[in-house]
Amino acid sequence: MAGKNWLAKLQALEGAVVGNYNPHDHVIRTPSPSVNAIFGKGWGLPLGYSMCLFGPPKAGKTVLSNAIIGQLHKDDPEAFAIKFDTELREEGQLTEADANMWGIDTTRYLAYSVNNPVLVFDRIEQEIAAFCQDGMPLKLVIIDSITGIQGRRAMNADTIATMQIGDHALTIQEGLKRILAVQRKYKFAVILTAHVRAEMDLLEQKRGNKFKMAAAFGVQHYAEYFVMVEPNKNKEGRGDISGNAFVNESQKDSRENADQTAHRIFVKMKDNSCGPKGRSGEFTLDYRNGIVNQHEEVFTLAKNRGLFERPNNRTYIFGEQKWSSEGDTLQAIKSDPALFKALLDELKRRDQAGAFGADDAKAELE
Numbered sequence: 355m356a357g358k359n360w361l362a363k364l365q366a367l368e369g370a371v372v373g374n375y376n377p378h379d380h381v382i383r384t385p386s387p388s389v390n391a392i393f394g395k396g397w398g399l400p401l402g403y404s405m406c407l408f409g410p411p412k413a414g415k416t417v418l419s420n421a422i423i424g425q426l427h428k429d430d431p432e433a434f435a436i437k438f439d440t441e442l443r444e445e446g447q448l449t450e451a452d453a454n455m456w457g458i459d460t461t462r463y464l465a466y467s468v469n470n471p472v473l474v475f476d477r478i479e480q481e482i483a484a485f486c487q488d489g490m491p492l493k494l495v496i497i498d499s500i501t502g503i504q505g506r507r508a509m510n511a512d513t514i515a516t517m518q519i520g521d522h523a524l525t526i527q528e529g530l531k532r533i534l535a536v537q538r539k540y541k542f543a544v545i546l547t548a549h550v551r552a553e554m555d556l557l558e559q560k561r562g563n564k565f566k567m568a569a570a571f572g573v574q575h576y577a578e579y580f581v582m583v584e585p586n587k588n589k590e591g592r593g594d595i596s597g598n599a600f601v602n603e604s605q606k607d608s609r610e611n612a613d614q615t616a617h618r619i620f621v622k623m624k625d626n627s628c629g630p631k632g633r634s635g636e637f638t639l640d641y642r643n644g645i646v647n648q649h650e651e652v653f654t655l656a657k658n659r660g661l662f663e664r665p666n667n668r669t670y671i672f673g674e675q676k677w678s679s680e681g682d683t684l685q686a687i688k689s690d691p692a693l694f695k696a697l698l699d700e701l702k703r704r705d706q707a708g709a710f711g712a713d714d715a716k717a718e719l720e
C-alpha cells in the first residue's frame with residue numbers, strides 16, 4: 355500500500371487540476387491601459403473566464419465589447435470572436451466603418467441577432483463546442499445582453515398578459531451552467547452585458563449608488579469579474595486632461611452648439627473573484643477613432659502609482675528622464691512609444707509582483 359502513487363491515481367481521474375497553468379498569463383485585453391489595470395494580476399480577462407459589464411443605457415458597454423474584439427484581433431492573428439446580439443441592433447452599431455475603426459477582422463468575427471435562449475446557450479454548448487473540438491481558435495464569446503434573452507416560458511406564452519415569475523432568472527442561470535464547462539475546456543473568454551435597475555435600498559442610495567445590475571444571483575455566481583460602465587457626465591468628461599474640450603467648433607447645429615467629438619467613460623471593478631476589487635479606470639471614446647488618448651491614462655496611472663519621482667510639484671522624473679511640467683510629461687509619453695511602453699511595463703510588473711496589493715486591500719476595507 356505504501357508503494358502506490360496515490361496522487362498519480364487521483365490525477366488520472368476526469369476533472370483533475372494538474373500542472374502549473376496560470377490563466378493570468380493568457381488574457382484578453384482592451385485598448386485602454388486603465389481598464390486593463392482594474393483586473394490586477396494579468397491586466398486582462400483570462401481565457402476561459404467571464405466578465406459582466408453593466409451600466410445605465412448608452413453607457414458604453416457595447417462600445418467596450420467591440421473595442422475588446424478589435425484588440426483581440428490585433429493581438430492574435432488567428433483568434434475568432436462571436437457575439438450574440440440579443441438586442442437585435444448589430445447592423446446599426448457595427449457597420450463596416452465601425453469594424454474598421456475598432457480593428458475588427460470580419461473574416462474572424464460573426465454576430466448572431468437572436469434572443470431565443472436555445473439559439474444562444476444550446477448553440478454554444480453544441481455546435482460551437484463541436485467547431486472548437488475540430489480546431490476553431492475561438493477566444494471570445496459576447497452575449498450582449500443577457501437582459502435581452504427571453505425566458506423559456508415567456509417565449510412560448512401566447513400573450514404578454516401571462517405572468518412568468520422567475521422565468522428569466524432561471525433561464526439565464528441554467529443556460530450559463532450549460533456553457534461553463536465548454537468555455538473552460540476550450541478556453542474562450544465570455545463577456546456578458548447587463549442592464550441596470552434603480553436602486554431602491556435607501557442605505558445604498560445614501561452611499562451614492564443610484565442603480566444596480568439587473569441580473570439574478572445565478573449571473574453573480576457565474577462570472578468572475580463585474581465591471582460597472584458609466585459615462586463621465588462631469589465637465590472633465592467632455593475634455594482631455596489638459597482641459598481641451600471635445601468639440602468641433604467649425605461644425606455647429608441649428609442652435610449654434612458645436613458638435614461633440616468624444617467623451618470619457620468611467621469603469622469600476624465592482625466585484626472580482628480573481629483579483630482586487632474597487633479599482634477604477636477611465637478612457638476617452640472618440641466617435642471617429644475609437645479609444646484614444648491612452649497616453650493620458652498611462653500618465654495618470656504612473657503618477658497615482660508613484661512611478662515618477664517628484665522633487666517638487668512641477669517636476670516629473672522617470673529613470674534618466676526629467677520633465678519640468680505635467681504638459682511636457684504628457685507630450686513625452688504621447689510622442690515616445692518606448693517611454694509609453696516602459697511606464698506601462700513597470701506598472702504591470704509592480705502589480706504582478708504584489709506591490710499594489712496592500713493598498714488595494716486597504717482601499718477595499720475602507
